[in-house]
Amino acid sequence: MSVALDLFVEAARAVSIEEAAGALNLQFTKKRHEHPQPCPACGGKDCFSFNTQKNVWNCRGAAVGGKDAIGMAAHVNGLDAHRRPEFLEACALVTGLPVPDEAGQESETDRAARLQRLEQQRLENERRQVERQNASFDFRAREQAQARGIWERAAVFAQAPIVRIYLERRLNKPLPKGIRLHLRQATSQTYWHGRDERGFATEIHCGPAMIGVFLDAGGLPIGCHITWIDLKRRPKFRPTLGRDEKGKELPAKKMRGSKKGGLIPVFGEARARRWIVGEGIETVTAVAWAEEFRPDTFYCAAGDLGNLTGPPARAGRYKHPTLTKTNKNGRRIPVMVASPFPDPARLQDGFPIMPHVRECVLLGERDSEPEATASAMARGKGRIEMLAPNCTAAIAWPPGGRGDFCELVCEGMG
Ligand SMILES: [Zn+2]
Numbered sequence: 313m314s315v316a317l318d319l320f321v322e323a324a325r326a327v328s329i330e331e332a333a334g335a336l337n338l339q340f341t342k343k344r345h346e347h348p349q350p351c352p353a354c355g356g357k358d359c360f361s362f363n364t365q366k367n368v369w370n371c372r373g374a375a376v377g378g379k380d381a382i383g384m385a386a387h388v389n390g391l392d393a394h395r396r397p398e399f400l401e402a403c404a405l406v407t408g409l410p411v412p413d414e415a416g417q418e419s420e421t422d423r424a425a426r427l428q429r430l431e432q433q434r435l436e437n438e439r440r441q442v443e444r445q446n447a448s449f450d451f452r453a454r455e456q457a458q459a460r461g462i463w464e465r466a467a468v469f470a471q472a473p474i475v476r477i478y479l480e481r482r483l484n485k486p487l488p489k490g491i492r493l494h495l496r497q498a499t500s501q502t503y504w505h506g507r508d509e510r511g512f513a514t515e516i517h518c519g520p521a522m523i524g525v526f527l528d529a530g531g532l533p534i535g536c537h538i539t540w541i542d543l544k545r546r547p548k549f550r551p552t553l554g555r556d557e558k559g560k561e562l563p564a565k566k567m568r569g570s571k572k573g574g575l576i577p578v579f580g581e582a583r584a585r586r587w588i589v590g591e592g593i594e595t596v597t598a599v600a601w602a603e604e605f606r607p608d609t610f611y612c613a614a615g616d617l618g619n620l621t622g623p624p625a626r627a628g629r630y631k632h633p634t635l636t637k638t639n640k641n642g643r644r645i646p647v648m649v650a651s652p653f654p655d656p657a658r659l660q661d662g663f664p665i666m667p668h669v670r671e672c673v674l675l676g677e678r679d680s681e682p683e684a685t686a687s688a689m690a691r692g693k694g695r696i697e698m699l700a701p702n703c704t705a706a707i708a709w710p711p712g713g714r715g716d717f718c719e720l721v722c723e724g725m726g
Contacts (some may be wrong), residue, residue, distance in 0.1 A: 316412040317400075324382050324403035330364040332381030336388060338362065352388040353433060355441060360388070360554030381406045390430035397422060421487040423720060425705040452570065459526075459536040459569030463496065466523040474520045478541045481549050482594050483601055483718050484722040491605060494577040495593065496523040501538060503553060505562060516562075524593055524613065526567075526574035527582075529664035535569030537576055537593065537615055567615060575663040576613040584610040590675030590717070591620050598721040599675060599708075617685070620674060621692030622662030625652040632683055652687040654695035665696050669703045672696050676709040677716040 333340070339349045344365075351360035354373030362369040362384065369384040370377030376387055386393040392682040393399045397419070400411045459644045469475065475497040480487055487493075501521035504513040519540055526535035542551035550564035575589070586609045590596040593613045600611040613618035628651030635647040655661075665672060673694050676685065689707045696705040710717050 313410065313623075320407070320409060321400075321403055324407050324457040325380070325651060327381040327406045329367045329369055329379075329381055329384065329410055330363075332384055333364070334363050335406055336385055337406055338388070352431060353390050355434065355438060377539065390426055390433065390659050400427070402576050407623075413532055418464055447564070451542075456534055456569040460533050460547055462498065462501070462538070463523055463525045463533055463536045464569060466496035466498045469493045469495055469497075472522075474499075474543065475522045476542055478522060478539075478549050479594070481543065482718055482722065483598055485601055487560060487601070488605065491579075493579050493597070494525070498523050503539065503540060503562075503566070505553070507555070516669065517551060519551060522593070524578070526569065526576055526615065528570075528574050529660075529666070530584075531582070534574050535567055535571050537571075537613075538566045538568065539593070540564045560642055571615045571619055572661055574619070576615060578611045578613055579605055580607070580610040582610050582612075583667065583668065584608055585670040585673045586610070587612065587665070588675065589620065589663060589672065591615070591677055592716070592718075594718045595677060595716045598717040602717070602721055606651050612663070617677075617680070617688055618661055620687040622653075622695040623655045623658045624691055625653040625655045626655045627651060627661050630687075635681075635683070649684050649687050650691075650696070652690040654691050659695055659699050662692070662695055665700050665703065667700055667702070669700055672700070672703050672705045674705065674707050675717060676707055678713070679715050695702070 327335075333347070336352075338352070339347060341349065342348045346361060346363050348358035348361040350356055350358070351371050351373050354360070354371060357372040358375045360369075360371045368377065368379050369387075371387060374387065376383075378384070382399070382402045383393055385391070385405040386398065389402070389405060391398040391402050393402055401423075404411050466472075469492050472495065475495055478489060479493075481493075498521045500518050501523075502515050503517035503519075505516045508512050508514050517540065518521075519542065521541060522539040524537040525533050526537065528534045539552050541549060542552070543549055545551060548564075553562040553564060555561055576593060578593055579600050586606070588596065588599055588603075588609055588611045590599065590613055596611050596613045600606075600609075603609065605611075629648050630651075631646040634647050636644045637647050639645050674689060674696075676689050679687070693705040693707055696703055708717075710720050712720070714720050714723070
């Protein structure tokens, strides 16, 4: 090798991962050191990553990586660093310098062949990604159709005596005569869990159930919420369904189809300017009962806390004031609480709030860790204020240390 060539290669070896990433037009994310992204050569959502602090790069798609910028440049450009001309080409990419003359550069034909290989790889990866996406769309569409079927087959509230009695027992109060809740009754709803030795889903219970529907922002059904009922079993009047493989009690509630971005109407019309939104159907019904089913209000449930509050922003995570846990190395570290601020890029990932709403009350529940729940509720309030600037949002907590508004109504007010 000539002196000029030695110097050229040495210059390339001295380039850091950070400098090379800039020269190669790789993306720098908002994170400080780690920058995940699709691999320019292999595709994938965050298959490729480089770390400017550790001075390393890695591609999970091709299972390659290392500490040198030349290798990184070769990989993202489909160059084979074991072949001399391509290695030198990679050196040129990281330094931005031309390869010194006598080196026997990559010939025009080699270069064309390489670029074609790279293009083929890209097309193949794209095709695979579309295939994976279609498979998940198909699955979601099937689930949504199933959920719509369950909702459509169920009897409307006027013909839902078991659902009515269930709610009256949970609230320990009679519901007004002739009230029309947007809840339905399935007389014999199967509870599937696990598979038998032939691989078929196993029916472990079949009985009456309360059915709520998840509507999206356009009012279309996207999922359903099923609560199995056992009117003889106090205090929650839901059946015991045994335990799962890990010994956890099976929940008597299930959701089918999609819930994210949807809401379960309980009473009233979505066009109302005042909305009351809680996690569970029972809690929302309890508040509606206590307010005597205000005709100017839409009462609805989000199904769970995540859909009630939307996802947290990355910024704003904080240390729990008291709780700690033990990490892998046996050290006590504080538990982190998710941000009280909503993720501005994912405001749609919670129940839909419409621009005509002027007042929205979120109902708090105290069945999980208080600090995390309080942070989540604050985030939910902030999300509504961002989505509907004309809407005043508020959080209501059940008084007197009760778990939820259902208990409050059940035990008697005050
Ligand atoms: Zn790659």
